[in-house]
Amino acid sequence: MMGKARYVAAAACAALLAAGAGACGTSVSVVTEGAAQGPTIAIGVAADQPGLGYLHGGEYSGFDIDVAKYVAKTLGYAEKQIVFKQLSPAMRASALTDGTVDMVVDSFSMDGTHDGEADVAGPYLTVREALLVRSDSASEITGTDSLSDKTVCAVAGSAADDNIRNRTKNTRTTVAERDTYPQCMTALMIGEADAVAADDAISAGLASNNTGDHLKIVDVPDTTWSYGIAVKSGQDELVGQIDAALRAMVKDGSWQKAAADMGKSIGYTPDASMNPPKATAKAPSSGASAASEK
Template sequence: MVHRWRRQRRLRRMACAMLVLAMTSSAAGCGVVAGASGEPDGPTISIGVALDEPGVGWLHDGEYSGFDITVARYVAQALGYARKQVNFTQIRPGDAPAALHSGEAQMLVTSMPMDGTQPSGVQSTKPYLLTQQDLLVRAGDKPAIIAPSDLNGKIVCSAQGGGAAARLRQQAPGSVIRERQSYQQCVTALLVGEADAVSADDAVLSGLTFSTGKGYLRLVGQPLGEVLHSVQVRAGEDELVKKIDVVLDTMREDGGLAHALDAMQDATGYRGGSVPGMGR
């Protein structure tokens, strides 16, 4: 009993730390955040990214990092924007279409919905990263969740607009799905016992596991389906999509995408992911 009480207390302390982290990231995403110090010369571009996903899209101590950030900077530079002309704005999964339509972001560099749907009014480029939808659980839970079939009666948290719920309903129909605004909020719910699992892109889950610390959380490692990352713009911008497709081809051919994947794996311990062949 004492051991269990101490473990629960540690989990709650960790959950509080995750909540502070989520609030800090959210504050940074309340508006457009400058990509570099100083006033930019010439036009700027606002790119919507995640800023609370270590290894994927991450803002920490004023520095941007992650696979999607690397891709966003590469694409922007190829389109003629200097580093100071690039502004990042935080985008939650459920806010992506509205951000493009309102002009808050001119493009999004992030994952597509996990259910394979294309949001209305949004057009996507070729995928630049392939990952898997997976489950994140508490490391010491008994009985352990080792497959989707173990989720019967369990509460699974997913981010609103991320598309995880559709596959969960198919592969774990007995699960209870609870959606929150962000994956950080889902991890907090998991740590304090308000959820039994979190379902998301396994690259995102690996980064969140790394930022939480060793011994608290683990990936189940039973993929529920593929997740594609792409650049997304408003529907009808066909010429822009063609230009970005060429840029992504170049980034694949010059090794930029492979290097970004290596960097993400080194940063978070992620062992999945692949760079698609870029063919339609």
């Protein structure tokens, strides 16, 4: 998307949202080679996370997609103006900095550092660290402290990738990176990996997408991280607007409906002691160790 110029003019919207007003706000003008392409908003999402961001039959679905649509509507965009762009975790920050997308709604951890490449609104979901293992290994792999001499597959650029590396750096654990969760699932099923590092929401989706009882989720209860919506660094006013939209989503019950739909889809229910989180543009300190997102 070289040569693309983007201009985000954020109008003051938080007060109107707090008062219960409807859509208001931002205009995102997209100009490519001098020709206006808008008005549209490009949102980076996952396509391989059932229940969160999943592409099937040409349609995107999942909790992250519901959140993205709600926020875009609140910012003034009709659904037909939303352009979803599939991103891998490793691509997210660069897609923001080079203008490929206007925001990222893709299980993006806001608890870590982003090297000045992104500002993050939220949180909109808080999850727990987890491992996905084969059922025949469940008695042997009971947590991150039982991974010595094991191989763990992690998706490059994900919060779980950094976190599992930090947890196992002084052990005989091999962390094998892949670009996507389906690649990690293949490694797990053919025995190239003993576990997949993820969180409990992503793990539930991956397990639900595989029939039978051959997979088990191993929770790591002492570590949590929060999902946020990332935008290009320096857009403080837009972050405030997104935070207001997320608070409105909880207040009017749309967040709860999206969470219930996720439960029906993949059997995952967010921990009520941590959810719905309050969007404040600053993630809560909720875990024993925070994920570091590159």
